[in-house]
Each structure stands twice: as structure tokens, then as C-alpha cells.
Amino acid sequence: MRIGQLAETVGLPTSTIRFYEQKGLMPAADRTAKGYRKYTAEAVERLKMIKFATSLGFALDDLPGLFASGEGLDHEQVMAHLQDRTAEINHLLNTLTRQKTQMEYLTQRLGELWRAGHCISACELDGLLSELSTTKESKVI
Template identity: 45%
Template structure:
């Protein structure tokens, strides 16, 4: 979270200018991913040096780290794009907290769904093991309900 909250898209680079290869190495991203994020508006366009190469600074590094964090937490690129669009002068804290609350609610729902699936799978496994151990076949009727055959 610290990376998200300390993000400042207008900060001047305290790092020397980096070419895309160095930025890729520092973030662990492929250069093609960095170019994609730039082309899709997630990473602001960067300046090019006199040699024509893109030159990236600390703001680009921070933005890419935010993208990585957001994706690890399950946020989609469209959600991140909305957040970045609203962050001209730093991150809007209320929007970040709202997004995190929504994500937590979704995670809770997914966890509940998985718990139900696990319980049903365990119950079916135990039933199958019992029926098969007794030498009985097991089928489902038209409604999807199981029945011993």
C-alpha cells in the first residue's frame, strides 16, 4: 500500500534517466508490457532523448509499481486507468479507499463461494467413496440430484 499512497505523478526524477530496458529490469516487466501500458494510457508518454530512445524517470517507475500492485490485488486495468485519471495532484485517498473496500467485498464474496463449493465437493467425494465402497453405482437424476443406483 505504501507505494500507492506515496505515488506522486508530478515528481521530478531523482533517478537518472532510464531507457526502457533498465525500467523493465527494475520492475521485472517485459519491455512490451511497458510499451503497452504507455500506448493504452496507463503510463504517461515519456520524453525521448536525442537518440530517439524513450527516457523514463522515477514517476514512470512508481506508476509501473502501482500497476503491478493493483494487478496483484485483483484490480483490472480499466479500474487503474480511472484511478490514474483522477490523480493529477496525487492519489485521491477517498477513491483509493473506496476501491479497496469494493475489492475486499468482492474477495469476501469469492471466499464464501469457494467455501460453498468446497463443502459440496467434499460432500460429493465422501458420498461417492461410500457408495462405491459398498459396490453401488452413483448417478444424477434429471434435476441434478444424486442418487444411488
Template identity: 40%
Template sequence: MKIGELAERSGIPASTIRYYEKEGLLPKAQRGANGYRVYQDSALERLDLIQLGQKLGFSLDTIRRIAALQGAALKDALLGQLEARLEEIDRLRAILDAQRSSVAGAKERVLAALARGECRVEAAWTTDECFRKT
């Protein structure tokens, strides 16, 4: 299939497909007599895997390294990367939970200071006294 058909079937722009090919994420396409790229059905499967990897938060470099492997090495690398991604998500979640707690606490302090009339609101932002009062 030509690049236009591959783009249509995959939902990925032709320019992105050319980029993936240039970056080694997608095997080089064969060239027809007219010089057009001709892709096998396996290219569509590879594009699906690239999209899945990106949705899971993997970098293109990680996807490229994993896609180059086969057999037991592929299985081990894939499982290792999935575990590392889960650990990264857990770290990010802990950071976001701590930030949420801090923001919620600041909101409560500001609301309490406003209710007591101890806080002025100026120019769409509160003065420091709103945050210092408990």
C-alpha cells in the same frame, strides 16, 4: 533512463511498458535526440503501483482511473475501490465455500456407495447411481 533499463529495474518487459504507456497507465516518455524513450524515476514508481494494483486484483482500467486522480479524490477513490474489492473477495469466498461443501458431500456419497458396492466406476468417471445414493 531508457526503456531497457526501466524494464530491467522493474522486472516488466519493454513491450508491456510500451503497452502501459499506450493505454495511459504510464505517462508518455520524453524522446531523446535519437528518438529513444527516456523515462524519469517516477516511471519506476508508477510501474510498482501498477503491479501492486494487479496483485490486489484491480483491472487496468481501475488502476488507470485511480492513477489519474490527486489529493482527496485519489484518497476517496482508492479507499472506495479497496472496500469494493474486499466485498468482491467475500462474495467469491462464499461461492467457493458453497462449492467446496457440495464437492465434499459428493465425494462422501461416492465413497459410501463404493464401500457398499452400489456404485460402478467406468472409464475414469462414476455412473449417476454413485451420486444419487445417500
């Protein structure tokens, strides 16, 4: 199949396929007598593996090592990356949950103060933020 057919089959632009070839992620395609790239089913499988790996968060520079065996993805590296990525996501979720709690508290407190006609100074805001970090952080963690 030609590059356009391959691109349609795997859902990638032809420029991406050419880029992957230049980066060494895809073996160079055979050429027809007229110079067109000619791909096999193996190219479809390789591109699907590249898409899968990048969807897991692997950087393109990580992929040559994953494909080093020539037999698909390195299972140990995939598992290690999944575990690392899960830990990163859990850290991000904890951070976002803490920030959300702080934002909700700050929104509520500022709303109360402003409804009472009290416009707070930078010093008072700093105190409110300090109060927020000491009282709300312990509830989240």
C-alpha cells in the same frame, strides 16, 4: 534511463511499458537525440503504482481515473475498491467452503454406496444431490 533499464528496475517487460504509454497510463517519454526513450525517476514511481493497483485487482481501464489527480492514486477510489474486492473474496470463500463441504459429503456417500456394491442411477444421484443441498447447506451457512 532507457526503457531496458526501466524495465529491469520495475520488473516489467519493455513491451508492457510501451503498452502502458499507448494506453495513456504513462506519460510519453522524452527522447534522446537518437530517438531512444529517456525515463526519469517519476516513471519508475508511476510503474510501481500501476503494478500496485493491478495487484489489488484494478483493471487497466480503471487506472486513468485513479491517477487523475496526477498525485498518485485516488485514496477514496482505492478504499472503495478494496472494500468491494474484500466483499467479492468473502462471497467466493463462502461459495468455495459450501462446495468443498458438498464434495466431501458426496465423496463419502458415493464411496459407501460403491463399496457396498451399489451403483446408483441418475435418479438416485439426483436424490443424493437434493439431500446434499438441503442437509449440508444449513450447516455451512
